[in-house]
Amino acid sequence: MKMFFFSAKPYDKVFFDRYNKDTGIEIEYLDTHLGPHIVNVVEDAVAVCVFVNDKVTADVIAQLAAKGVKIIALRCAGFNNVDLNAAKAHGIRVCRVPAYSPEAVAEHAVAMLLTLNRKTHKAYNRVREQNFSLNGLLGFNLHGKMVGVIGTGKIGKAFCKIMLGFGCTVVAYDIYEDADLKLLGVTYVTQQEVMQKSDVISLHCPLTADNHYLINKDTLALMKEGVTLINTSRGGLVCTADIIDALKQHKVGHLGIDVYEQEEKLFFRDLSQDIIEDDMIQRLMSFPNVLVTAHQAFFTNEALSQIAQITLGSIASLIKGQEPEDLATLLV
Known part of the structure; x- marks a missing residue:
């Protein structure tokens, strides 16, 4: 065989x-x-x-x-x-x-969130160069913030539990509501309410024909100024052109993506000696408040x-x- x-x-x-x-x-x-x-x-x-x-x-x-x-x-x-x-x-x-191991992906989403918020990647590089200044490293407490989760399957459920442990208020949207999460304190609301109310939004839903470009100029317009968005699910959930515009307008305060809609041409390869022709990924990586990892969450x-x-x-x-x-x- x-x-x-x-x-x-x-x-x-x-x-x-x-x-x-x-x-x-x-x-x-x-x-x-x-x-x-x-x-x-x-x-x-x-x-x-x-x-x-x-x-x-x-x-x-x-x-x-x-x-x-x-x-x-x-x-x-x-x-x-x-x-x-x-x-x-x-x-x-x-x-x-x-x-x-749904915890693998959920924990990576949390790692991206903490890295963006507390800027540990920037602090690491500074200290190695003997720069011990704190200027530019200001973050915010996750405790007390409202975290929105779209998709509460096994990965989304694991993420919700971690966020509850941080003392966050967790709201969620899923076609199927999880009774265990409700008992733990997660509140299910409409997808629109998740977009409108959340300080942090994390995507944990599969990519389907119905939710392709779930994050677009219209849904971004619903969100709070300075919202933090994390995507460890599928790249096609986010319209890259629209998220770039939202970053430029400061609508999105932090963006963490482990997936990218054109990732098949980039991820899982060593392109360090190549010229990358994808202008959108280059633009994304140029923002100081964007963190990109190469489909690593499961690893x-x-x-x-x-x-x-x-x-x-x-x-x-x-x-x-x-x-x-x-x-x-x-x-x-």
């Missing part, structure tokens, strides 16, 4: 090889992302394993089906890059990892272990004609 593993990085190989000893799956690792340019290399495989920036379009799926591929395994929670209708039409099962030992174990377990079950233990892993 062979599986082609796309967008492979050295750490992927370490964790998948570690947990692949008893599955009987032969893994062929490819550095490149899956797309029309490379799908022809897939031969004699029952499965392909893909990540967030692989392009699993209807055309790619049709070619995979013609080659006998039966399983598309996403080693991530999001699935906006896969044409699920095409997969269903071709009889290909699609699985994902819906709940790998912990615990999360990578769970991703490998769940992905391999789901594939092994599907190969045997069985459903995975956690049906939430199945999309088609």
Whole structure:
């Protein structure tokens, strides 16, 4: 049983090889992302394993089906890059990892928030240059602030709990309200109210056709002056052109993004010797109140272990004609 593993990085190989000893799956690792340019290399495989920036379009799926591929395994929670209708039409099962260490992403969102607020990244560089001045490092207390959370699935729930621990007032929006969070003190309000009331807004929802560019000039206009916005979910939730305008107008006081709508051309690569032609990411990184990390939020030992174990377990079950233990892993 062979599986082609796309967008492979050295750490992927370490964790998948570690947990692949008893599955009987032969893994062929490819550095490149899956797309029309490379799908022809897939031969004699029952499965392909893909990540967030692989392009699993209807055309790619049709070619995979013609080659006998039966399983598309996403080693991530999001699935906006896969044409699920095409997969269903071709009889290909699609699985994902819906709940790998949600604390990993939630804690990274908090780390970005604290870094932006208390400017620890700037202080670190100053002190290394023997500059011990505090000028320009003024922050604000998180305690007592209103924090808005859009999306209270497992990651959003973990983030809410951390913010409650800081003494924040937490308001949230989700299609499905979480009873446990309500008992802890989280108040569910409309999405518009989250935008209007919050000092800090953190996005923890999947990217869908309905919420593409959720953060745009109209929703930004609803927000408080100087709002802090954190996005560790999907880049397409934020209209980059509109957020740049909001930063220039001081509407957004701080922006932390671990995802970017054009990240497939940038993230997970060393471009330190290249000329980056993406003017928008260059403009974003020029703001002193913007923090960009390269889709790093999931990157912990615990999360990578769970991703490998769940992905391999789901594939092994599907190969045997069985459903995975956690049906939430199945999309088609």
